[in-house]
Amino acid sequence: MNIVVDSHTHTIASGHAYSTIIENAFESKNKGLRLLCTTDHAPEMPGAPHYWHFNNQRILPRFLHQVGILRGVEANTLNIDGELDLPPSSYQHLDWVIASLHEPVYKPASVQQHTQTLINVIKSGKVDALGHLGNPNYPFELVPVLECAKQHNVAIEVNNTSLTGKSRKGSDVRCSEIVKLGAEIGVYFTTGSDAHFCHEIARLNLASALLEKYSVDESKVITTSTSRFLNFLLLRGKPRIEEFSSLY
Template structure:
């Protein structure tokens, strides 16, 4: 199946990505993506945008090149208590919030400490998606996190970039996560984590892994972009859509 939803992408505003917002939107349109999320890194990541950047999303159009645009952030989980590097006032303005651990701004701890960080941020109600959970550099208890995500209506991400350009060694972990999602009936989302426009909507490696375990299509939220829109609206977001 060709998926038309990609909500974890970056522009040059994130400091280590290479395309503009319009270049990403145009590439998304050409690839058949219907809903594109721009989720710049949170403010503690080196060379990330200033907080004002996120506050000024309101000047951006809701549609570009026929693509519905979502404007959010990949906020950094910064401690074992699950605190994020973006304040609540800013987070409340975001269309979508991904919570991720990056060792540039987080001191990787034990399995128990790292798991606690994810559990706490999920239970905080501040995030919509857990980003690249399969990172082998951040050991966690996948079973506990998947169960917690189900209970709190948070999506688990299968990050295509983790298979191809970053977080080497993620394949086995991502497969384990997907098998747990299949076992418990947890919804997941496939994202490109594109840092260049040609990678928008590139899910091949992630899809191949999911197909290898016969992962149920009905548990992949990308199959119907409007399902994510409705999910976010239920949380009080996207009032202008």
Template sequence: MKLEVDTHTHTYASGHAYSTLSENALHAKQNGLKMFCTTDHSESMPGAPHHWFFSNQKILPRFLSGVAVIRGVESNIINARGQIDIPLHVQQDLDWVMASFHEHVFKPGNSKKHTRALINIIKSGQVDAIGHLGNPNFDFDFHSVIAYAKEYNVAIEINNTSLKGGSRVGSTARCYQIATVAKELGAFITTGSDAHFCQQVGKLESVSELLDKVEIPVRQVITHTPLQFLAFLRLRGKPAIAEFAAL
């Protein structure tokens, strides 16, 4: 499947990534993207920036190297109540809020605990997507969580880095299972490179292969085109971005 949007990328501001936003944009262009989200880790992750960093994204241009830039964050799920580590007033300044489990912030527990946390964060209305759910350290009830994601219009991420085996070992089979359930339930899917170096931005080949093998309908994949992604943001109640009106 053709994917023109990458909704999960990092800059050196995350503390363990190695490129600037401008470098990411340049490689996004070279790798065929029309839009990407900049989603540095939020402050509970060791080395990550203070939440002021995310508030100040309003200064960023809407296009770099001819590619549309979505202002976002990869926040941390910090407890089973479904709280994340980005203040509400900062979330409201961003176009795109992801939430993910990270072992340094949320100690892995059992499936019931993880499921409760995911359902609570989905129901809170604070996040647009849940990141790298294939991680076997954070098992959860696929059907229950994805059913809530469908109901609340929260996208389920299929993460290219998870599929390549470089991190979160054991994720590949789970990603296929998650995608299959999402297809059955009609949930929205988003796709992210999880790039921590500029050359990885837009590298979504493994995700594309999965989507084709599982035969996910294009209408469910919000990253197929920028128009589909922007339509999803409107569905989420996000304000229109004037600079993207011509897309």
């Protein structure tokens, strides 16, 4: 499966990542990506930038090293109500919002609580994708969450780092279950390297292989073309990005 968008990447601004956005864009160009989502951790993650970092992304050029730049965030889910750690003023400046559960911010709880949390995140309307759902510390009921994601056009991320065994250990089994059932339900999938160093940009081989294993239709993998990704954002109610007119 040919992936041309990396929808989950970090820069040095996240506090525990080691490359700049310029370095990430250069690596993206060298690896054949067409679009790069820059998604630093939102403020409640230890070491993360102030919310001005996200509100000010409007100053970023739309292209760096001939790669289209999507202004994004990996927001932290705060509570069972599905609230995120960004003020309302931030969303108008962002093209792409991932919501994730992170142990330093959201203490793992019960299957029931995790399930209701994810459903409330989806229904909030603020989130375009759910990040690294395979984390075994946050088990949830797959069917209601995936069906809710389908209903509200929220993408399910297949996170390559989760499949390496180096982070969120044990995620591979859960990710496999999510992709298998998600394919049956008909959710949209997105793929992210979760790069914290530029050399990890576009490292999506494991995510791609998992999607292929379950014969997921490319039309449901929004990162397989610039048109699919950008039109998914329109489906989500985002404004058209005129600088990317040739990519729709």
